[in-house]
Amino acid sequence: MSFYELWISFSTIVIKEVRRFLRIWVQTLIPPIITMTLYFVIFGNLIGRRVGEMGGFDYVAYIVPGLIMMSVITNSYSNVVSSFYSAKFQNQIEEVLVSPTPNFLILVGYIVGGVARGLIVGFIVTLVSLFFTDLHISHVGIMISVVVLTSVLFALAGFLNAIYAKNFDDISIIPNFVLTPLTYLGGVFYSIDLLPEFWRNVSLINPILYMVNAFRFGVLGVSDIDVGVAFGVIMLFILAFFVLGMYLLKNSKGLRS
Amino acid sequence: MTKALVIRDLTKVYAGGVEALKGINLDVEQGDFFGLLGPNGAGKSTTLSIITSLVNKTSGTVEVFGYDIDTHFSQAKKHLGVVPQEFNFSQFEKVFDIVVTQGGYYGIPLALAKQRAEHYLKKIGLWDKRHTQARMLSGGMKRRLMIARALVHEPNVLILDEPTAGVDIELRRSMWEFLREINAQGVTIILTTHYLEEAESLCRNIAIIDKGKIIQDSNTRALLRQLNMETFIFDVVNELTLAPEISGYASRLIDSHCFEVMVVKNQGLNPIFESLSAQGIQVSSMRNKANRLEELFVSLVEQGRMT
Numbered sequence: 001m002s003f004y005e006l007w008i009s010f011s012t013i014v015i016k017e018v019r020r021f022l023r024i025w026v027q028t029l030i031p032p033i034i035t036m037t038l039y040f041v042i043f044g045n046l047i048g049r050r051v052g053e054m055g056g057f058d059y060v061a062y063i064v065p066g067l068i069m070m071s072v073i074t075n076s077y078s079n080v081v082s083s084f085y086s087a088k089f090q091n092q093i094e095e096v097l098v099s100p101t102p103n104f105l106i107l108v109g110y111i112v113g114g115v116a117r118g119l120i121v122g123f124i125v126t127l128v129s130l131f132f133t134d135l136h137i138s139h140v141g142i143m144i145s146v147v148v149l150t151s152v153l154f155a156l157a158g159f160l161n162a163i164y165a166k167n168f169d170d171i172s173i174i175p176n177f178v179l180t181p182l183t184y185l186g187g188v189f190y191s192i193d194l195l196p197e198f199w200r201n202v203s204l205i206n207p208i209l210y211m212v213n214a215f216r217f218g219v220l221g222v223s224d225i226d227v228g229v230a231f232g233v234i235m236l237f238i239l240a241f242f243v244l245g246m247y248l249l250k251n252s253k254g255l256r257s
Numbered sequence: 258m259t260k261a262l263v264i265r266d267l268t269k270v271y272a273g274g275v276e277a278l279k280g281i282n283l284d285v286e287q288g289d290f291f292g293l294l295g296p297n298g299a300g301k302s303t304t305l306s307i308i309t310s311l312v313n314k315t316s317g318t319v320e321v322f323g324y325d326i327d328t329h330f331s332q333a334k335k336h337l338g339v340v341p342q343e344f345n346f347s348q349f350e351k352v353f354d355i356v357v358t359q360g361g362y363y364g365i366p367l368a369l370a371k372q373r374a375e376h377y378l379k380k381i382g383l384w385d386k387r388h389t390q391a392r393m394l395s396g397g398m399k400r401r402l403m404i405a406r407a408l409v410h411e412p413n414v415l416i417l418d419e420p421t422a423g424v425d426i427e428l429r430r431s432m433w434e435f436l437r438e439i440n441a442q443g444v445t446i447i448l449t450t451h452y453l454e455e456a457e458s459l460c461r462n463i464a465i466i467d468k469g470k471i472i473q474d475s476n477t478r479a480l481l482r483q484l485n486m487e488t489f490i491f492d493v494v495n496e497l498t499l500a501p502e503i504s505g506y507a508s509r510l511i512d513s514h515c516f517e518v519m520v521v522k523n524q525g526l527n528p529i530f531e532s533l534s535a536q537g538i539q540v541s542s543m544r545n546k547a548n549r550l551e552e553l554f555v556s557l558v559e560q561g562r563m564t
Contacts, residue, residue: 001331002364008361016358090345090347096362097311100334
C-alpha cells in the first residue's frame, strides 16, 4: 500500500473508533465525570479540609493530578478492551484482518482510538476540577507527554486483554482486580512518604505510582519519585506491550487460528 | 498468463493435532468460475481462510495473481474480495457505512468509496436500505450486503464461502445472475457450496476436497462425463401396481403413479419411452432423481474414503 492508502486505512480505523465512543457518550463520557465529581466533593472538599496540606498543597489540589490520571487510565483501557473484544466476538474484526491493512496500523489505530477517549475524558475531568481548586501548571511538556504516554500504555494493555479474552467476564477481571487496586495504591490519594518504609518499598513495584507521580510533577511540580525513572518505566512497558501486541495480532489463536 | 490462485503443498495442523489440510495443490485460472466442494469438515473453509489470512498455514505456499501471501501480503490482499460464511459486520452500523468503511481499509478515498458503495448497493438491491442498521436486514439481505462490501475495492478474485446458504430460491437465482455478470466482467470467482446444483450451474472448473486432500480437480463437463449412471423418475397417468419391465434397464416402483429407472452411461432414453409406449403407459413428466453432480460427488467421496 502507498503512504496515502496507509493513511486512509489508519484514519478509517481511528474515525470508526472515535465515532463508536461518541455515539454511546452516555456510557463512555458521562460516568467518569460523575465519579470524579464525587471524588472531588467527598475526598477533596469534605474530607480534604480535615486532612490539611500534602506535599505543600491543599489536599484537593494534591489529588487532582491522580484523579485525572485515574480517569485517563481506566478510559483508555476500557475503550480498547471493549471495542476490540466486541469486534472479535462478532467476527467483525475479520473486516480489517482480510484487508491489506498491516498489523501495526491495526494496532496503532485501536490505540489512538483508546488514547482519544482517555484524553477527552481527562480533559473534561480537568475542567471539572477547576470548580474545586486552581491549577497552575508547573511543567506543561512533562504533563502532556506523561498523560499521552500513559494513555498509550493502557490502551495497549486493553488491547492485549481483548486478544486473550475468551468471554465478556475476561474483559472485566483485569480492570476490577488488577487495575483498580493498583491505581488506588499508586499514590492517587497520598504521598508514599506517609507509608512505613516496608510499604513504601512495596509501592515502588507498582508501575502506576510512577505515572501518577510524573504527572503530578508536571502539574504541581512535586513527586515522590524521579521523573526520569518514571519516563523509563512507561517507555519500557509501552515497548514490551507493543511487541507482544504485534506478535499476538499475527499468531494469536483467538484471531488467526 | 499469471494464474489467479496457485496453492502448493498447503498443510494445516490445528492446535490439538487435527490435520485439516494434508498438502493440497490447486490452480485457478484468471476469469474462472471455480467451485471448491466437499463434505462438512473436509477443509474447504480452512483453505479459504488461509488464502484470506484469517488462518495461519502450517506449511506450503499461496499466490494470488503471482503475489505470495507471506512476502507480498498487501498486493495479494488487494486482489481478493471475501464473502464469508458467517455474518461478520457490526449489527449496529448502517448498511452504507459498512460498505464505505470496508473501502477505507483498502485505502480507497472516501468520495470514491461512497460512489462505489452506491453503485454496488444499487446493483444488489440494497440501496433503499442504505440508512438501515444491519441487524434490521433479513438473512438474504445480509448476504447481499456482504457481497457489496466485498466488491467495494473492485477485487480481481472474489471468494465466496457458501454464499447462498439459507437463501430462498428466488434470491439464490438472482445472486447467481449477479455472480455470472461480474464473472463475465473478468472477476475470477471461487466459491464453496453445499448446493451441487449451484456448482453445476455456475462453475466451469471444480475441485473436490475430502479429509484435507483434493480428490478431484477438473473441468465441470469432464467431471460429469465420469458419471456412470443416472436415475430418472417418471410420473405416469396410468395406475401401476408393479414397476414396468423395460429390457436392459433396472426399474423400481415408487408409488402407484411414479417409478424410477437406472440409466447406465451411453444407454440412452429412447428405448425406455418405446417400451413404455408398447405397454400403454403414458408418461406425464420425467426428471433426474438427484442432481448429476451430487451423484458423482457422493461416488467420488466414497471411492476416496475406500482407497
